[in-house]
Amino acid sequence: MRWLAVLAVLGLVSIPPAVSAQTQPGACSYAPTILAAADFLLAEPATFPNFWRDRYGDDAAYLKIHYGNLNDTEGSALLSGLEKRSHPPLRIAELRLAYATPAERAAIIAGMQPAPNKKSVVGQLGESALRALVAEDGGTWLLGELARLQTLDPADASSAATAIAQTLTDLEADAKSRLAKRAQDAGVVTLALPLLAIKDSLADYMSYLDRLPxxxxxNKDSRGQMIRKALYASALRPSFDISKQPAEVQAVYRQNDMARALQPIGQLVNHAPVAEILLTAVNQSGDLRVGTVVAAGLNARISAKQLDPVGDPDALIASMVDGLDYIFGHSGREGILVTFGVTGMQGETAEEFVDRALARVALTPFLQGIAAESPSRPAQLAATFPWELWVGLAGRLKAGGAITSEDHIVAADLMLAAGRPADALRALETASDWKTALLRSHGLAFALDRRCANLLGRPIPFSQPLYRF
Structure with a gap:
């Protein structure tokens, strides 16, 4: 990947041997299905639904460039065509900036105008472009612009700095320190602090707090608030070790039960993004056992190779539901999960999302020929889940019977349970419910990419994927 080579030259990161496998995503066995999903997501509807916005074309184009091994001319033509659409993808400008060369990026930014009532274009660039301005362009323009914005609009400067730091969480500690030092020298306090806060050791962060005017x-509470804020973010990083932190940080940690609950959830989210469900659940319920019992138990099972969060995410979800039921009971768990959705899965609640996973887990042995008879209804399913429809369609699929386009959405789930992702995509491509088909196709591409190059991996929970080249 282009950004890794540039970071290595700048001394911001070393390239581990395993990265070389990620530079050829097209070699992955799932690449043809990922590319087919990308093409489906890039196709425009014959008639645009009211208020329709393209939420998937940018991710699809990103996948197509990488898995299709498009050259610069082909990639630029693809993005240019998307920009000219009447309904362009929502993040196309960010994707275009991330894909551009440093000279092209500088020219594009120079031609931009701040949004109304804004003093800078920084907030309009998108996190992928902000990362590219550091990773590929050295960060000089960005530091200067933040210094200017810090005096004109401190709130916007702080928001931009936080976004920048979040995109750089994978940098090595020395790289974060060097960039933070440059920010300090430039007087950009708003960037120096969040950069130091994402280091595994908060010693430099505390030292900088000591030196602040x-x-x-x-007020006297500000210091404690800043430490707690850094702790919450740090707790979500698996590499963070509280025993190696300054005494003041450890003291705040001991007084903060939530940070101790967040740490195992952060580790689990690193294994499987779907575990973001637990972050919302602990926030909604206030029950710290969501982290200390459920997440910690799942992490132990992953470490013991009893769960495969990448190869079999449904089994992980089913185990997660078991843990939540242990704490809240069936109805209590449902009462929590119906109140929020899942990142990237608009249109359904977390309860509906996990119900589909539970149904796939239950039907997998039958669909894969391991069990001769279809299973009985899983007790953990919500009362409203259409189990009879799923079982009936599973029987028809197994027998080679015809499935109507109205049932293709469910059929796609069943084909995933049968281990047939390419067939699942074909079912979605011909489903009568086009909007849901797009949503599920995007989810399928995301899941398959996780098994390959993980290009759509998110830097922090609930964030959007970063586009890197």
């Missing part, structure tokens, strides 16, 4: 911490 009194005006930067207007």
């Amino acid at each position: 009194p005006a930067a911490l207007p």
Whole structure:
């Protein structure tokens, strides 16, 4: 990947041997299905539904460039065509900036105008472009612009700095320190602090807090609040070790039960993004056992190779539901999960999302020929889940019977349970419910990419994928 080579030259990161496998995503066995999904997601409807927005074309184009091994001319033509659409993908400008060369990126930014009531274009660039401005362009323009914005609009400067730091969580500690030092030298406090806060050791963060002028911490509670804020973010990083932190940080940690609950959830989210469900569940319920019991138990099973979060995410979800039921009971768990959705899966609640996973787990032995008879209804399913429809369609699929386009959405789930992702995509491509088919196709591409190059991996929970080249 282009960004890795540039970071290595800048001394910001070393390239591990395993990365070379990621530079050829097209070699993955799932690449043809990922590319087919990308093409489906890139196709425009004959008639645009009211209020329709393209939420998937940017991710699809990103996957197509990488898995299709498009050259610069082909990639630029693809993105240019998307930009000219009447309904362009929502993040196409960000994707275009990330894909551009440093000179092209500088020219594009120079031609941009700040949004109304804004003092800079920084907030309009998108996180992928912000990362590219550091990773590929050295960060000089960005530091200067943040320094200017810090005096004109401190709130916007702080928001931009936080976004920048979040895109750089994978940099090595020394790289974060060097960039933070450059920010300090440029007087960009708003960037220096969040950069130091994403290091595995908060020693430099604390040292910088000590050196800040009194005006930067207007009241005695500010210091504690800043430490707690850094702790919450740090707790979600698997590499964070509280025992190696400064004494003041450890003292705040001991007084903060939530940070201790977040740490195992952060580790689990690193294994499987779907575990973001637990972050919302602990926030909604306030029950710290979501982290200390459920997430910690799942992490132990992953470490023991009893669960495969990449190869078999449904089994992980089913185990996660078991843990939540242990704490809240069936109805209590449902009452929590019906109140929120899952990242990237608009239109259904977390409960509906896990119900589909539970049904796939239950039907997998039957669909794969391991069990001769279809299973009985799983007790953990919501009462409203259409189990009879799923079982009936599973029997018809297994017998080679015809499936109507109205049932293709469910059929796609069943084909995934049968281990046939390419057939699942074909079912979605011909489904009568086009909107849901797009949503599920995007989810399928995301899941298959996880098994290959993980290009759509998110830097932090609930964030959007970063486009890297």
